Amino acid sequence: MDKEHQYLKIINLEKSFGNKKVITDINLDVNKAEVFGLLGPSGAGKTTLVKCVSGIDTATKGEVYISGEKMPKFSLMEKMGYMTQSDALYEELSGYENLSFFASIYGLKGKKKTDRINEVANLVKLQDDLKKTVVNYSGGMKRRLSLAISLLHEPDLIILDEPTVGIDPILRKSIWDELHRLSKLGKTVLVTTHVMDEAEKCDRLGMLQNGKLIAVGSPAELKDSTNSKTLEDVFLKLGGAE
Ligand SMILES: Nc1ncnc2c1ncn2[C@@H]1O[C@H](COP(=O)(O)OP(=O)(O)OP(=O)(O)O)[C@@H](O)[C@H]1O
Ligand SMILES: [Mg+2]
Numbered sequence: 756m757d758k759e760h761q762y763l764k765i766i767n768l769e770k771s772f773g774n775k776k777v778i779t780d781i782n783l784d785v786n787k788a789e790v791f792g793l794l795g796p797s798g799a800g801k802t803t804l805v806k807c808v809s810g811i812d813t814a815t816k817g818e819v820y821i822s823g824e825k826m827p828k829f830s831l832m833e834k835m836g837y838m839t840q841s842d843a844l845y846e847e848l849s850g851y852e853n854l855s856f857f858a859s860i861y862g863l864k865g866k867k868k869t870d871r872i873n874e875v876a877n878l879v880k881l882q883d884d885l886k887k888t889v890v891n892y893s894g895g896m897k898r899r900l901s902l903a904i905s906l907l908h909e910p911d912l913i914i915l916d917e918p919t920v921g922i923d924p925i926l927r928k929s930i931w932d933e934l935h936r937l938s939k940l941g942k943t944v945l946v947t948t949h950v951m952d953e954a955e956k957c958d959r960l961g962m963l964q965n966g967k968l969i970a971v972g973s974p975a976e977l978k979d980s981t982n983s984k985t986l987e988d989v990f991l992k993l994g995g996a997e
Contacts (some may be wrong), residue, residue: 768817795963836910
């Protein structure tokens with residue numbers, strides 16, 4: 756096996772809440788510098804899976820390896836940026852103060868810190884709103900701030916749980932452009948979505964349904980192998996039998 760390219764490896768992963776199994780025996784390899792999408796309807800298990808991958812939650816069974824090292828491991832988690840589905844922000848602080856707080860946690864200091872804060876704020880077009888208290892932000896602005904925070908420390912693995920919900924089409928495009936730019940720099944991106952046009956922008960996709968991975972491949976491969984015109988059709992064909 757080519758360890759160099761297999762950046763993220765998920766082996767026999769299972770997650771139960773009580774006696775309810777929500778992730779069933781998932782095996783998946785994600786390559787370095789790939790934009791990998793997890794696609795699936797609400798309740799399919801996308802958030803649960805990325806939480807187990809990031810070490811935020813522990814799987815009931817199975818293993819996760821990053822660069823050949825077993826998770827959870829602090830040195831791996833330090834190199835990870837994780838944007839949760841529900842924004843974890845300090846609402847009584849300003850946007851700038853939120854960024855500054857997380858930058859300090861990541862160990863950024865001095866000029867490097869202010870430079871990075873400005874870079875990520877520009878990236879999500881929040882540079883003019885940084886002084887505002889986050890409680891007065893719109894839903895989309897909070898999403899953008901969460902995204903900026905997850906990118907502050909230039910992580911090698913970027914895990915984004917539905918990053919573009921509530922974000923307008925123009926900014927959505929610039930966010931996707933940025934994800935592709937980061938992947939060209941060698942960063943690996945794991946992103947969840949249930950939006951088909953976003954899924955089309957991923958190098959490869961994993962389709963999740965009822966906690967099971969029902970297909971993995973590039974958007975073109977998935978369409979070709981099922982004789983489908985759209986990813987929606989792929990889903991209906993592969994998942995329809997369940
Ligand atoms: N803490 C929990 N306790 C019990 N059940 C949970 C818990 N978290 C998630 N679940 C269940 O696990 C299943 C998968 O949920 P998950 O949030 O992973 O789905 P999702 O694919 O992210 O959905 P969405 O697109 O709506 O975000 C659901 O049936 C959900 O009710
Ligand atoms: Mg979710």
